[in-house]
Amino acid sequence: MDDKIAGITTEEHFASGHRACAGCGAALMARLALKAAGKNTIVVNATGCLEVFSTPYPETAWKIPWIHGAFENAAAIASGVDRALKSLGKRKDVNVLAFGGDGGTFDIGFQALSGAAERGDNFCYICYDNGAYMNTGIQRSGATPKYASTTTSPAGSKIHGKTEFKKPMPFIMAAHGAYVATANIAFPLDFIEKVKKGLAFNGPAYIQVFSTCPTGWKLGGGFTIQIARLAVESNITPLYEIEKGVVKISKKPSKVIPVDEYLKSQGRFKHLNESEIKEIQENVDENWQKLLDLEKNKSKMC
Amino acid sequence: MDTHIVERLAEFINNGELNAEMIHVESEHSAISAAIGSEATGVRTFTATASQGLALMHEILFIVAGMRLPVVMAVANRALSAPINIWNDHQDSISERDTGWIQLYIESAQEALDTIIQAYKIAENHEVLLPVMVCLDGFTLSHVFEPVDIPNEKDVNKFLPKYNPLFKLDPKKPVTMGPIGFPDTYMEFRQETHEAIIRAKEIIKKTNTEFKKSFNRGYGDGVLETYKIEDAEYAVVAMGTICGTARVVVDEMRKEGKKVGLIKIKCFRPFPKEEITNCCKNIKNIAVIDRNISLGNEGALFTEFKSAFYNQENKPIINGFVAGLGGRDVTKEHIKKAFERTGKTNQTEWLS
Ligand SMILES: Cc1ncc(C[n+]2csc(CCOP(=O)(O)OP(=O)(O)O)c2C)c(N)n1
Numbered sequence: 001m002d003d004k005i006a007g008i009t010t011e012e013h014f015a016s017g018h019r020a021c022a023g024c025g026a027a028l029m030a031r032l033a034l035k036a037a038g039k040n041t042i043v044v045n046a047t048g049c050l051e052v053f054s055t056p057y058p059e060t061a062w063k064i065p066w067i068h069g070a071f072e073n074a075a076a077i078a079s080g081v082d083r084a085l086k087s088l089g090k091r092k093d094v095n096v097l098a099f100g101g102d103g104g105t106f107d108i109g110f111q112a113l114s115g116a117a118e119r120g121d122n123f124c125y126i127c128y129d130n131g132a133y134m135n136t137g138i139q140r141s142g143a144t145p146k147y148a149s150t151t152t153s154p155a156g157s158k159i160h161g162k163t164e165f166k167k168p169m170p171f172i173m174a175a176h177g178a179y180v181a182t183a184n185i186a187f188p189l190d191f192i193e194k195v196k197k198g199l200a201f202n203g204p205a206y207i208q209v210f211s212t213c214p215t216g217w218k219l220g221g222g223f224t225i226q227i228a229r230l231a232v233e234s235n236i237t238p239l240y241e242i243e244k245g246v247v248k249i250s251k252k253p254s255k256v257i258p259v260d261e262y263l264k265s266q267g268r269f270k271h272l273n274e275s276e277i278k279e280i281q282e283n284v285d286e287n288w289q290k291l292l293d294l295e296k297n298k299s300k301m302c
Numbered sequence: 303m304d305t306h307i308v309e310r311l312a313e314f315i316n317n318g319e320l321n322a323e324m325i326h327v328e329s330e331h332s333a334i335s336a337a338i339g340s341e342a343t344g345v346r347t348f349t350a351t352a353s354q355g356l357a358l359m360h361e362i363l364f365i366v367a368g369m370r371l372p373v374v375m376a377v378a379n380r381a382l383s384a385p386i387n388i389w390n391d392h393q394d395s396i397s398e399r400d401t402g403w404i405q406l407y408i409e410s411a412q413e414a415l416d417t418i419i420q421a422y423k424i425a426e427n428h429e430v431l432l433p434v435m436v437c438l439d440g441f442t443l444s445h446v447f448e449p450v451d452i453p454n455e456k457d458v459n460k461f462l463p464k465y466n467p468l469f470k471l472d473p474k475k476p477v478t479m480g481p482i483g484f485p486d487t488y489m490e491f492r493q494e495t496h497e498a499i500i501r502a503k504e505i506i507k508k509t510n511t512e513f514k515k516s517f518n519r520g521y522g523d524g525v526l527e528t529y530k531i532e533d534a535e536y537a538v539v540a541m542g543t544i545c546g547t548a549r550v551v552v553d554e555m556r557k558e559g560k561k562v563g564l565i566k567i568k569c570f571r572p573f574p575k576e577e578i579t580n581c582c583k584n585i586k587n588i589a590v591i592d593r594n595i596s597l598g599n600e601g602a603l604f605t606e607f608k609s610a611f612y613n614q615e616n617k618p619i620i621n622g623f624v625a626g627l628g629g630r631d632v633t634k635e636h637i638k639k640a641f642e643r644t645g646k647t648n649q650t651e652w653l654s
């Protein structure tokens with residue numbers, strides 16, 4: 001049964017034939033996460049692209065039990081599932097996995113997620129980060145990178161896209177005492193390992209997965225993996241884990257590429273001028289150094 | 303206001319008297335969301351709220367009903383802000399009347415206890431599968447000390463057997479719950495939910511009858527209760543604890559030879575139109591007392607009560623009165639005044 005290709009099971013719990021755009025990172029993310037979790041899993045899904053494209057009634061892409069309630073409450077529903085399983089005496093047999101987009105996690109669902117983590121509820125929450133409210137037409141979220149053009153932070157002649165850097169969600173979740181990891185769809189083995197670890201962790205786990213959105217980023221559908229890889233190789237979205245508050249970097253690029261390489265192929269960044277690119281580069285370098293320092297010092301974040 | 307309820311439940315759990323999980327949520331929005339998760343996983347679920355908390359749940363209330371999850375929730379009825387006010391009226395739950403929840407309004411502490419037990423049996427009935435709101439007046443009921451007869455566990459278990467969900471989240475039999483409904487399917491979902499809540503009326507009545515058989519206590523026919531209505535020419539209509547006061551007023555006015563009676567609406571959703579018109583056949587004047595106000599129109603019960611008579615030939619004269627907002631006492635004098643004013647006014651009057 002457990003055939004593997006390159007160390008990944010060929011068993012599928014997320015069916016093909018759903019309605020995602022060509023090259024959708026979120027679809028790949030869900031497929032990989034379910035490979036890690038296996039069939040004894042209950043999925044809770046926040047409103048967003050993933051929920052919409054996978055369940056046009058009466059069709060469903062989910063071969064395992066799945067529930068969707070609203071945009072901002074996936075973590076609270078997952079708490080209910082977790083405790084119900086506990087009261088049924090089935091908690092050890094079943095994984096609880098929650099999926100939320102960056103809008104449903106960084107912004108509107110933040111309170112519910114913080115509450116669940118504070119209670120120590122036992123589930124793995126995966127935020128698939130495509131950097132905007134994609135389902136409703138590419139509006140800015142707290143996860144949108146600085147200067148990215150979205151429909152609510154357009155690149156105008158006066159204001160050049162989003163004016164703030166991204167909210168540091170992994171650190172915020174680490175401060176709650178959760179198992180935290182960042183992952184990327186271009187690094188499936190690393191992602192799968194982290195999902196397994198998150199599910200095995202006895203308490204809240206938070207995994208933030210970089211998920212390309214060709215439609216929202218104004219990028220060809222064939223570049224999903226390539227651009228995701230560049231995000232890691234340029235240190236824009238480093239891969240790391242935070243366990244018991246201690247940072248461990250999962251992958252250090254052997255040769256760091258300039259951010260420009262990552263930015264230039266995406267329509268959402270095409271308006272950037274030199275000084276803006278420089279500012280992004282400085283911010284990336286600073287964050288990377290901070291991560292290296294945290295790892296080196298083993299300073300506890302919770 | 304719901305705090306007493308959850309405090310006692312926490313004591314029961316922590317003293318080992320109740321085998322349950324308590325989720326200490328950070329908000330009412332998450333409370334009702336967690337209830338979705340646990341109920342969908344196949345576990346009987348209860349929550350309680352009031353006022354602003356219920357308003358915060360608003361979005362999710364539709365989802366509980368739409369997903370056909372038989373959650374039971376106590377609402378300690380209280381006024382809504384602004385101005386902020388922690389006292390009783392029915393504005394909170396009345397404002398949720400279109401969410402698809404069955405709504406039962408309560409007159410006494412005993413009725414609250416009995417109705418919670420019945421609520422599960424109604425909600426979980428596979429012909430219904432809808433959530434139930436048990437609405438009890440904040441303070442007047444939620445903070446009252448009244449002796450209640452607590453039925454023994456064995457009898458309750460017989461009346462309300464183990465939860466048997468029709469569908470649940472179970473890896474052995476995977477289901478997709480809460481998919482997106484496009485314009486070609488959405489309307490059927492709404493229609494089915496509507497038909498289920500309409501169907502629920504007979505099941506509410508049946509459950510009341512069964513409860514009566516098992517515990518020797520019942521509340522009218524389950525959807526409404528009448529008092530001295532048989533030969534009445536005047537009736538007052540109300541929900542909740544106002545009815546207790548109204549019974550006393552009816553007795554006093556009867557002593558004065560006035561033919562008055564009371565109609566207590568217990569079930570506001572589904573709205574018991576036929577039961578209402580049937581019990582009003584010989585009544586000439588009706589005073590509907592609302593503990594809520596649909597701003598810009600009139601009390602909600604008044605509107606709905608009148609609509610029950612729209613296709614009737616001999617319509618009684620029906621007047622609307624707004625009373626008891628934000629914890630204002632509804633006195634015997636208020637109720638007497640409502641009786642006196644019926645037929646003498648053509649606009650909603652405020653008893654304040
Ligand atoms: C309370 C609420 N506000 C707004 C919406 C509309 N809405 C649905 S999905 C969505 C955006 C989702 O963004 P994100 O979480 O990033 O997921 P994505 O669509 O990008 O996958 C919005 C605004 C909603 N469903 N509920």
Ligand SMILES: [Mg+2]
Nearest residue numbers: 101102132134
């Ligand atoms: Mg998004």
